[in-house]
Amino acid sequence: MTREHFDAVVVGAGSGGGILAPRLSDDPSRRVLLLEAGPDFPDDLELLPGFYSAGHQLQHMFVGDYDWGYASEPLPPENGSRSIRLPRGRLVGGSSMTNAQMFIRPAPFDFDRWAAAGAGAGTWAWDAVRPCYEAVEREIQCKRYPSGGWQPVQHAFADALRGFGYRDHDDVNAPDAWHGIIGSTKFNRINEVRQGTLVTTIRRARSRANLTIRAETLVDRVLLEGGRAVGVRAIGPDGVARDIRADQVVLCAGAYATPALLMRSGIGPAAHLREHGIAVVADLPVGERLLDHAALYWYFVNHELADMRGPGAAVMARHQGNDWLGVATTMDEAAGLCTFGFVTTTDNAGGPLRLRSTDPAAAPIINHRYDTEGHRSAETLVHELLATEQFRGSTFLDAGRPYAEIVAERIGTSYHPAGTAAIGTVVDDDLRVLGIDGLLVADASVFPAQISNNTNLTCLMIGEVAARKLGATPRAA
Ligand SMILES: Cc1cc2nc3c(=O)[nH]c(=O)nc-3n(C[C@H](O)[C@H](O)[C@H](O)COP(=O)(O)OP(=O)(O)OC[C@H]3O[C@@H](n4cnc5c(N)ncnc54)[C@H](O)[C@@H]3O)c2cc1C
Numbered sequence: 001m002t003r004e005h006f007d008a009v010v011v012g013a014g015s016g017g018g019i020l021a022p023r024l025s026d027d028p029s030r031r032v033l034l035l036e037a038g039p040d041f042p043d044d045l046e047l048l049p050g051f052y053s054a055g056h057q058l059q060h061m062f063v064g065d066y067d068w069g070y071a072s073e074p075l076p077p078e079n080g081s082r083s084i085r086l087p088r089g090r091l092v093g094g095s096s097m098t099n100a101q102m103f104i105r106p107a108p109f110d111f112d113r114w115a116a117a118g119a120g121a122g123t124w125a126w127d128a129v130r131p132c133y134e135a136v137e138r139e140i141q142c143k144r145y146p147s148g149g150w151q152p153v154q155h156a157f158a159d160a161l162r163g164f165g166y167r168d169h170d171d172v173n174a175p176d177a178w179h180g181i182i183g184s185t186k187f188n189r190i191n192e193v194r195q196g197t198l199v200t201t202i203r204r205a206r207s208r209a210n211l212t213i214r215a216e217t218l219v220d221r222v223l224l225e226g227g228r229a230v231g232v233r234a235i236g237p238d239g240v241a242r243d244i245r246a247d248q249v250v251l252c253a254g255a256y257a258t259p260a261l262l263m264r265s266g267i268g269p270a271a272h273l274r275e276h277g278i279a280v281v282a283d284l285p286v287g288e289r290l291l292d293h294a295a296l297y298w299y300f301v302n303h304e305l306a307d308m309r310g311p312g313a314a315v316m317a318r319h320q321g322n323d324w325l326g327v328a329t330t331m332d333e334a335a336g337l338c339t340f341g342f343v344t345t346t347d348n349a350g351g352p353l354r355l356r357s358t359d360p361a362a363a364p365i366i367n368h369r370y371d372t373e374g375h376r377s378a379e380t381l382v383h384e385l386l387a388t389e390q391f392r393g394s395t396f397l398d399a400g401r402p403y404a405e406i407v408a409e410r411i412g413t414s415y416h417p418a419g420t421a422a423i424g425t426v427v428d429d430d431l432r433v434l435g436i437d438g439l440l441v442a443d444a445s446v447f448p449a450q451i452s453n454n455t456n457l458t459c460l461m462i463g464e465v466a467a468r469k470l471g472a473t474p475r476a477a
Contacts, residue, residue, distance in 0.1 A: 006033040006212070008470065009232055009246040011219045011261065014094020015456055016443035017252030018197025019136065019463030021213075022205035023472045033212045033244065034202075035234055037253075038066055038090035040215035041198060042206060066091040066098060070256060072368050072413075079370050080408035086366060087415060088254055092215055093198030095254065096188075099415065099456055101195075102313055103142040103188040105133060105173040106451035106458055107322075113347075117448035118424025123465065124448075126175075132464040133457065135475055140200050140460065144172075144184040145314045153305040153338045154315045156390035157328035158182045161317050163388065164381075172316060178452075180320035185313050185327075188456075197460075220360040222249050222265040222439060224281050229439035235360065248438050250431075250466060255417035255444040256353065259287035260364040262421060262441075263355050267433060276358050282435045284426045287353035287364075291419035291450045294344045294370035296411050298382045302394040303336035319345075322452060323377050338394075340382050343414040344374035345452035353420050370411045372404075379403055416455040418447035430469050431462075442466035 010021040013036035021034040070086040089098035108126040115121055122128060147155070161182050162168070169176075172183035188195040205211050216237040223231045223243060231245040251258045262268055266281035269288065273280050312329040319326070324342045331337040350369035356362045386396050398406055421427060421441045426434065431446060433439040444459050451458055468474060 004242075005231075005245040006031045007246065008248040008250065009033045009035065009244060010250045010252055011035050011232060012037075012094060012251065012253035012257065012443065013092045013197065013202060013213065013215075014089060014252060014254055014443065015096045015197060015459035016463040016466070017250070018093060018096060018202050019139075019460050020250060020252060020442050020466050021211065022201045023464065023467035024470060025205050025208050025211035026472055028208070028210050031210050031212075033214065033246065035217045035219055035232070036092050036094075036213070036215045037218045038092065038094075038215065040092040040213060068256075068363065070363050070366060072366050076369050078372055078404070078408065079411050084368070084412045086256070086368075086413055086417070088256060091198070092202060092213065093196040095415075096196035096456060096460075097194065097198050099196075100313065101187045101189045102316075102454045103140075103186040103457055104454040106453050107178055108175050110449075110451040110453075113449040114423070114447075117422070119448045120429040123429045124423065129461055129465065131474065132461045132468070134477065135464050136457065136460040138475070138477075140188050140195050140197075141190050142186045142188045142195070143190060144186050145311055147184065147315075149310045150314045151305075151307050151310045151330055153302070153307070153328045153330055154310070156305055157317070157340070157385070158315050160385050160388040160390040164384065166317060166320075178318055179322060180318065182315060182317045185311075185316045187311065218360055219253070219261060220264065221261065222251070222267075224265060224436065227281070227435065228437040248440065248470060250440045250442050250470075251421075251445075252441075252443040252463070255290070255420050256364055256366060258441055258443055258445040259353050259420040260355055262286045262426075262433070264358055264360065267436065272354055276355055278358065282433070284434060286426055287420045288351055288425075289349050289419050289422065290351035290353050290366070290368060290417060291447060292348050292350065292368055292370070293346075293414040293416045293450065294348050294372075294374060294411055295414035296342050296375045296378065296407065298340045298379075298406075299331070299397040300338055300340075300386060300391075300394045301336040301397065302338055302391065304393065305391070306330045306333045306336045306338050308333045319377060319381075321377060323374050325453065326378060326381075340378075340385065342375055342378040344371055345450075346371055346374050347450045348374075349419070351420075368413065368417075372407045372411065375407070375411070376403070416444075416450070418444040418450060418455060421445035423448040431466050440466060440469070
C-alpha cells in the first residue's frame with residue numbers, strides 16, 4: 001500500500017467539511033486533504049441543471065444520481081411501520097448541494113438545550129457560537145423573496161395567520177423572531193443557483209497548493225495506533241485501498257455515515273462492535289441516539305390559490321408555543337393541489353444507528369422515530385386556516401380522517417438527522433473523540449440536542465468552530 005502524509009485529513013466535503021477544509025488551508029503551511037465519496041464538479045461549466053434551485057415545490061429537491069440512497073428500517077407502528085427514503089448528498093458539497101436551501105439560524109434558546117445535554121458554555125452557548133454563524137454568513141450569501149413574489153397560497157397563509165395574532169418579522173434569523181411570527185424565508189441561493197459549499201467555500205480555496213481534494217474516494221476507517229488517530233484507509237476510484245497518514249483526522253461524513261465510520265474503526269458500543277468482529281478501541285455510545293425533525297403535510301385543493309410561480313417555502317411561520325414551523329405551497333397547479341407543511345421543533349430522539357456489515361459501501365441500519373404529538377397543534381391550525389375567508393372554496397382532502405391514520409400514512413423525515421456522535425457523550429467540547437488523540441468530528445453528528453430549525457447553517461457553524469479549535473484564525477468581521 002502507498003502511504004502519504006498530510007497535516008489534516010477531512011473526511012466528507014459536505015456542509016461541515018466544506019467549511020472546515022478550506023478554513024484549515026488558510027494557513028499555507030498546513031497541508032490539508034479533503035476526501036469525498038461522491039464526484040467533484042470543479043468547473044462552472046459542469047454544473048448540472050439540478051444545481052439550479054428552480055424550486056418552488058417542497059418535493060423539488062435534487063436527489064437521484066448524487067444521493068446515497070439510504071432508507072430507514074420500518075418506523076415504529078405509531079409512525080406507520082413504513083420504510084422511508086432518507087436523502088443525503090453524495091458529491092463535493094454534500095447535502096449542502098442537494099438541500100432545499102432554507103438558510104436559517106437556530107434559536108438562541110436552543111443552546112440551553114445543548115447545555116442541558118452536556119455541552120459546555122465556553123464553546124457552545126449562543127454568545128460563543130454567534131461569531132461563527134456570522135463568519136459563515138459572510139462566506140455564503142443568501143436572499144429572501146419579497147412578498148410580491150409569493151404564491152397566492154402563501155399570501156393567504158400569512159393573512160390568515162395575522163388574523164390569528166401572528167406578527168410579521170422582517171428577519172426570520174433575528175434572535176427574537178420566535179413564538180408566533182410570519183416572515184420571508186432566507187435561502188442560500190443567488191440568481192437561482194444554490195450556494196452550497198461546492199460553489200462557495202470549496203471553490204474559493206480549491207486552487208491552493210496546500211489543499212488537495214480527492215473525490216470518488218470512500219473512506220473505510222480511521223487508522224488508530226495506541227489510542228491515537230494516525231490517518232485513514234480510503235478506497236479510490238480505482239478500487240484500491242490506500243492508507244493515508246495524517247496528524248489530525250476530522251470526520252465530516254454526516255449523521256448517518258460518521259457513526260458508521262467510527263464503528264468500523266473500533267469506536268462505538270462494545271457489544272455491537274463485537275457482533276461484527278471489530279476490535280474495540282473505545283466503548284462509546286456512537287449511534288445510540290438519532291435526532292431528526294418530524295415533517296407532516298396536509299393537502300387541500302384550491303384552484304384560485306394554486307400557482308407554481310415563486311419559491312415553495314417563500315414564507316414561513318413559527319408557532320406561538322414553538323411546537324413547529326410551517327409553510328404553505330402549491331404542489332400541482334393544474335390540479336389545484338396545495339399543502340400546508342409543518343416541521344416539529346422538538347427532539348424526536350430515535351435510534352439506534354448500527355452497522356449492517358463492515359463493508360464501507362454498505363448502508364448502515366437506520367432507525368428513526370417521530371414524535372406524533374408535536375403536530376397536534378398544527379392539525380388544529382389546519383382546520384382553523386381552512387375555515388378562514390382566505391381559504392374559502394378549498395376542498396380539504398384529509399377531511400374526516402383520524403389524526404393517527406394521517407400520521408401513520410405520512411409522518412417522516414424533514415432531512416435533519418443529527419446527534420449520532422454527540423458532544424458530551426462521544427466527543428468533547430472541542431469536538432475531539434473521547435479518549436482518542438488526533439480524531440475529531442465536525443458535522444451534524446455532534447448535535448447534543450436538536451435545534452428548533454433547519455440544520456444546514458448550524459452544520460456550517462460547526463465546521464467553523466472546528467477550524468478555530470484546530471488553530472485557524474478567526475477572520476475580521
Ligand atoms: C433533501 C434535503 C433537504 C434539506 N433541506 C434543508 C434546508 O432547506 N435547510 C437546511 O438548513 N437544511 C436542510 N437540509 C439538511 C442539511 O442540508 C444538512 O443538515 C447538512 O447539509 C448536513 O451537513 P453534514 O456536514 O453533517 O453532512 P453532509 O453535508 O451530508 O456531508 C457529508 C459528506 O460526507 C460524504 N461521505 C459520507 N461518507 C463518506 C465516506 N465513507 N467517505 C468519504 N466521504 C463520505 C458525503 O458524500 C457528503 O458529501 C436538507 C437535507 C436534505 C438531504
